[in-house]
Amino acid sequence: MTTPLLAVDDLSISFGANGRTHHIVSNVSLRLGAGQTLGIVGESGCGKSTLAGALLGRLPGGTEVNDGRVSVAGHDLFRSSARQLRALRGGTVALVPQNAGHALTPTMRVGRQMREVLTLHRDLSGTAADEEAARLFAQVRMPQPEMLLTRYPHELSGGQQQRVGIALALAGAPRLLVLDEPTTGLDVVTQAGVLDLLATLRAELGLAMILVSHDLGVIASTCDRVAVMYAGRIVETGPTTRLYDAPGHPYTRALLASVPSIAEPGLPADLPGSPPKPGGTVTGCAFAERCPVVQAQCRTGDAPPLRAIDDDTRAACLRAEEVRDLPPERRPVHLRPEYAEQSTLVSLRGVEIRYRSGGPPTVADLDLDIRRGETLALVGESGSGKSTVAWTIAGLRAPSAGTVTFAGTDDLTRLVGARPASLRRRIQTVFQNADTALNPRRLVREAVGRPLRLFRLAGRNDVAARTDALFTDVGLDPSYQHRLPAQLSGGQRQRVGIARALAAEPDLVLADEVVSALDVSVQAAVLRLLDRVRTEHDSTYLFISHDLAVVRSIADRVAVLYLGRLCEIGDVADVFAGPSHPYTRLLLGSVLDPRPPASDMDGHAASRPVEEPESAPPAAGCPFQRRCPHAIEGLCDTATPPWRQTDTTHRIRCHLDLEDLARA
Amino acid sequence: MMTLSGAGRRRWGAVAGVLTGSRSTLIGFVLVGAHLVLALAAPVLAPYSPIVNNGALPIDAPSLAHWAGTDQLGRDVLSRTLYGGRLALTDTALATIGVIIVGTAVGCLAAYWRGWFDEVVMRIVDAVLSVPTILALLVVVTVAGSGTWVLMLAVTTVYAPAVARVVRAAALEVIPLDYVTAARARGERAFAVLSREVLPNILDVVLVETAMRASWVVLLISSLSFLGFGADPPSPDWGLMVAENRSMLAVAPWASLAPIIALATLVIGLNLAADGLAKSLGVDRMRGGVA
Numbered sequence: 001m002t003t004p005l006l007a008v009d010d011l012s013i014s015f016g017a018n019g020r021t022h023h024i025v026s027n028v029s030l031r032l033g034a035g036q037t038l039g040i041v042g043e044s045g046c047g048k049s050t051l052a053g054a055l056l057g058r059l060p061g062g063t064e065v066n067d068g069r070v071s072v073a074g075h076d077l078f079r080s081s082a083r084q085l086r087a088l089r090g091g092t093v094a095l096v097p098q099n100a101g102h103a104l105t106p107t108m109r110v111g112r113q114m115r116e117v118l119t120l121h122r123d124l125s126g127t128a129a130d131e132e133a134a135r136l137f138a139q140v141r142m143p144q145p146e147m148l149l150t151r152y153p154h155e156l157s158g159g160q161q162q163r164v165g166i167a168l169a170l171a172g173a174p175r176l177l178v179l180d181e182p183t184t185g186l187d188v189v190t191q192a193g194v195l196d197l198l199a200t201l202r203a204e205l206g207l208a209m210i211l212v213s214h215d216l217g218v219i220a221s222t223c224d225r226v227a228v229m230y231a232g233r234i235v236e237t238g239p240t241t242r243l244y245d246a247p248g249h250p251y252t253r254a255l256l257a258s259v260p261s262i263a264e265p266g267l268p269a270d271l272p273g274s275p276p277k278p279g280g281t282v283t284g285c286a287f288a289e290r291c292p293v294v295q296a297q298c299r300t301g302d303a304p305p306l307r308a309i310d311d312d313t314r315a316a317c318l319r320a321e322e323v324r325d326l327p328p329e330r331r332p333v334h335l336r337p338e339y340a341e342q343s344t345l346v347s348l349r350g351v352e353i354r355y356r357s358g359g360p361p362t363v364a365d366l367d368l369d370i371r372r373g374e375t376l377a378l379v380g381e382s383g384s385g386k387s388t389v390a391w392t393i394a395g396l397r398a399p400s401a402g403t404v405t406f407a408g409t410d411d412l413t414r415l416v417g418a419r420p421a422s423l424r425r426r427i428q429t430v431f432q433n434a435d436t437a438l439n440p441r442r443l444v445r446e447a448v449g450r451p452l453r454l455f456r457l458a459g460r461n462d463v464a465a466r467t468d469a470l471f472t473d474v475g476l477d478p479s480y481q482h483r484l485p486a487q488l489s490g491g492q493r494q495r496v497g498i499a500r501a502l503a504a505e506p507d508l509v510l511a512d513e514v515v516s517a518l519d520v521s522v523q524a525a526v527l528r529l530l531d532r533v534r535t536e537h538d539s540t541y542l543f544i545s546h547d548l549a550v551v552r553s554i555a556d557r558v559a560v561l562y563l564g565r566l567c568e569i570g571d572v573a574d575v576f577a578g579p580s581h582p583y584t585r586l587l588l589g590s591v592l593d594p595r596p597p598a599s600d601m602d603g604h605a606a607s608r609p610v611e612e613p614e615s616a617p618p619a620a621g622c623p624f625q626r627r628c629p630h631a632i633e634g635l636c637d638t639a640t641p642p643w644r645q646t647d648t649t650h651r652i653r654c655h656l657d658l659e660d661l662a663r664a
Numbered sequence: 665m666m667t668l669s670g671a672g673r674r675r676w677g678a679v680a681g682v683l684t685g686s687r688s689t690l691i692g693f694v695l696v697g698a699h700l701v702l703a704l705a706a707p708v709l710a711p712y713s714p715i716v717n718n719g720a721l722p723i724d725a726p727s728l729a730h731w732a733g734t735d736q737l738g739r740d741v742l743s744r745t746l747y748g749g750r751l752a753l754t755d756t757a758l759a760t761i762g763v764i765i766v767g768t769a770v771g772c773l774a775a776y777w778r779g780w781f782d783e784v785v786m787r788i789v790d791a792v793l794s795v796p797t798i799l800a801l802l803v804v805v806t807v808a809g810s811g812t813w814v815l816m817l818a819v820t821t822v823y824a825p826a827v828a829r830v831v832r833a834a835a836l837e838v839i840p841l842d843y844v845t846a847a848r849a850r851g852e853r854a855f856a857v858l859s860r861e862v863l864p865n866i867l868d869v870v871l872v873e874t875a876m877r878a879s880w881v882v883l884l885i886s887s888l889s890f891l892g893f894g895a896d897p898p899s900p901d902w903g904l905m906v907a908e909n910r911s912m913l914a915v916a917p918w919a920s921l922a923p924i925i926a927l928a929t930l931v932i933g934l935n936l937a938a939d940g941l942a943k944s945l946g947v948d949r950m951r952g953g954v955a
Contacts, residue, residue, distance in 0.1 A: 054870045394849045416851050424851040431842040447843075449831035454850055539915070 039219030090172035100165030111149025121172035217592025238313030266331025284599035351402035377555035386562035491522035570650030692936025767827025775835035879934030
């Protein structure tokens, strides 16, 4: 038997605290041959990143290997000398860190950082090193690689920084690349570009890859095999497609069910609870607490062993065979309001918003109606101006032209300070980043109670009772209100943020990327919560997102923005049925569905992005002309495109007519 | 700037731990504490009046009766130094509070309002900071005359701009965060936003600034008295004592030495305490732009 490129045998990693041993990684075994790809997936806190570090012989401070070994090309990493380890790292196995922007030294030119690696691992210097650096940058498809050598990291976009991080990892000509969340935090379109690059590199260089991610879609699009981690153990492993089609472990099944899909409408299933903290004593299966098919014997004895359930798939569940045969989860679709009877709540007409007076408009020529009782999704990449629109409605930024009215009468072009309290109360915001949306020095009770007092919605004696009710309403135990934000998980903080918005009894809730920073399982729960309270409180949502799958699951209507210009709008079902604006098609093609619909993928593949998002629109014509595969010279770059109305609620702003769009 | 964002109670527990954990921090707090106790107990501890002359015993070397000797007018140096501590600490406390309140208010508002207010305030700050401190102070004192309240005003004018700049920098990091935006979107007034949302999160910066400025204020007030623009004789002000007795430094060094030692220990104590606070609260004084 030949030595595998990577062999992890029965690896356990723990840290000691308060005289006890807490396991972060338990009994993990992996094999990877040359050119193979493996995805490691799981929620935050399941030990994925610790395992990824261990594959390079690196452990977080205070932790140690209790048992087992990690061998790369036959060398045991934790028994190698520092010298051997240095040769192995970079030379045989290389890491692409989670946030390449932070991993690059800000004061050093990119070329010099690359030369350091080349000198260390390949003994290159002078022009030879420069030529090799340029070749590597070209290999990761950076435009103008020679120019890049003299750039500083901050002069590059997020996607470019990630590419430089990959190029640095490739510099030592490794045979195995370990990627820790390589696309987290990137825009969908940029993410698709980076993943595309990884697939190309794998084909060109025969690289083996281990990709750690919480995103099942990312893994599906890059990895042949997948290992699902839960509470420090691998609970299921097998070929990606087979595992995704018929998961044998209830955790895998629940994770898959929690991913919103662009292929089917309806809300994803939520997975209540959270992974156990390292250090808790668990008898039996660690997932038992959250498992829908748990039995008495799951809670006794040792953790269930990873056992073969067919020739290539192994799962750590006593009932894996039964779980595989369960029918797929049904996704509930909420009842859409009837628009014919709906009145308009917010109306934007000819709105233009500039960040600096005299500067280019961030949003221009925007006509948009938000109807009472609906969830309107505003979609686009970062920089598309979707948050700017929300800020204008919230009264934090005044439009430079156009009218914005609320309920037909109130003028929303006024800033928040000029609006009467009754109007301020009726528009509330839920923020993207639950970490910064709550004051770290104040109890969460105060965050929720403040609007009650400010808008006099509760008397002095009722505030506590109302706050209790609001916490219960968003699915939090009222005892949590005496905590500081740091003592809550991300999902719980987001629930507090929602409770704070609901406290004001708003008519309109502006939800700005509220689920994009959350784990999939938590994301599903928050989406369900939002949809439920929307119905119960009879309010209206402006839901801002870059993720079309999330939008499909919760929104009634979609509006697509590109560089602050509206390019498509309509009911969710109509927009997803097509035909689509070329930009919408680009966004759709970038969504990574763990279980891609078989027929659809070929059509999207053609519009795979090749470049970074733009920052400013062209002087005239269609804003999307420079990235559009169907741009017509002499037309798209001179004339503003007309609106095309389909026979449904769906409108597209494009020079191509509807038949051409359907064919394109 | 903020490395500690955890639970309030645990946080202060941790702070107490660091304060006593580092030896130099502990020395700083002990020194400042000792000065406070001595100043409070001065009427009990001082063996003689700090003011009344004793013509019979001028320039007497330290003895059992006069531990720190007497000055040229026969006054007990120890008693004068003890009473001088009361003056130094009261003036410093008042002036520092003035500096911090004005500096914090102006810095917060500049960061919150931005625009022309910020622009104007920061240019004024630049202007004040470009003038040597003691020179600026002399100008104020010469124009407005002497007296405690004039002194407070003068010190505030000179030091509040530096505080304003540091606080503004700290506030600018907090104000773009979503919880502040949320408060603004609710329509909270500037005062409510700043006091409820911003100030609690830059309190560590303000605390460190307070301790640091206090040590500068002590020195500044003493320097003024030394130059003859602060306290008037026969007040037992330390700066004044050094000035009065410096001509006899060769003959009667004790008369100058006692107030100098008192002043030095207080300044060193405040400095050590400020550094300790900065470390334990995770305030990066260099990045905070301390002028």
